[in-house]
Amino acid sequence: MTRRRLPLGHLPTPLHQPSRLAHAMGLDLWLKRDDMTGGAEAGNKIRKLEFLLADALESGCDSVITCGGIQSNHARATALLAASLGLRALLFLRTTGKDLNPARAPLVGNVLLDKLAGAEIRLITPAEYRERTRVMATAADELRRAGMRPYVIPEGGSNGLGSLGYVEAMAEVRKQLDLGLAGGKPFDLVVHACGSGGTAAGVALGATRFEVAPEVRAMAVCDDAQTFEQTIERIIEEARSIDGRLKES
Numbered sequence: 001m002t003r004r005r006l007p008l009g010h011l012p013t014p015l016h017q018p019s020r021l022a023h024a025m026g027l028d029l030w031l032k033r034d035d036m037t038g039g040a041e042a043g044n045k046i047r048k049l050e051f052l053l054a055d056a057l058e059s060g061c062d063s064v065i066t067c068g069g070i071q072s073n074h075a076r077a078t079a080l081l082a083a084s085l086g087l088r089a090l091l092f093l094r095t096t097g098k099d100l101n102p103a104r105a106p107l108v109g110n111v112l113l114d115k116l117a118g119a120e121i122r123l124i125t126p127a128e129y130r131e132r133t134r135v136m137a138t139a140a141d142e143l144r145r146a147g148m149r150p151y152v153i154p155e156g157g158s159n160g161l162g163s164l165g166y167v168e169a170m171a172e173v174r175k176q177l178d179l180g181l182a183g184g185k186p187f188d189l190v191v192h193a194c195g196s197g198g199t200a201a202g203v204a205l206g207a208t209r210f211e212v213a214p215e216v217r218a219m220a221v222c223d224d225a226q227t228f229e230q231t232i233e234r235i236i237e238e239a240r241s242i243d244g245r246l247k248e249s
């Protein structure tokens, strides 16, 4: 395991005050514009992929395997960044449709971008998706038998290594506060959307370590709070075992 980081994102992203919204809400509201981390590959996933794809290259891998919903932002970011690094991408995308032939998947949104990037798409059912760890391990075996060296990235890039991207994002906010941005003092609260838990784990670790905010609220966009609490706790433990600086926070 390595902590090398590829400079893939356009960083630092702006810390922006939407003044009319802040006024309407009666809050000193600031936005970390992580929608601006890049072009078509932009979004929050790129920060996790800076660590994960560095590890893939360092391990001598020539291909990546990952998964997500049919219009997964994570799968799209992985497909585009893998192509730019010369890695082949295999994406397992969950569909509720009956037709599992990827050639007939509607060419819209992220699926269109996945295909433009040259990624191989395999459609799987929600039942198969629940077994995604096994499905991806089997595919990795298949690629190894064909002489390739695959690297498996979990859903959302959310493991301990990926979450370091959001520890670093909090270090980035700390530098912005030190420059006097957003009043130069810590926030009361960081709020973010939570889909696979890696962002939540990294923000929680980084917000404490870099004194960005004493409280983090992860808003679950799928699954229930209890499932996420377990997932986030596991990712935090993994991150701590990789990065000794995160031990006592």
Ligand SMILES: *Cc1c(COP(=O)(O)O)cnc(C)c1O
Binding pocket: 043, 044, 045, 073, 074, 156, 158, 193, 194, 195, 196, 197, 198, 199, 200
């Ligand atoms: C993936 C994603 C999230 C959630 O991040 P996780 O680390 O998967 O919890 C939030 N917002 C957007 C736009 C995303 O694509």
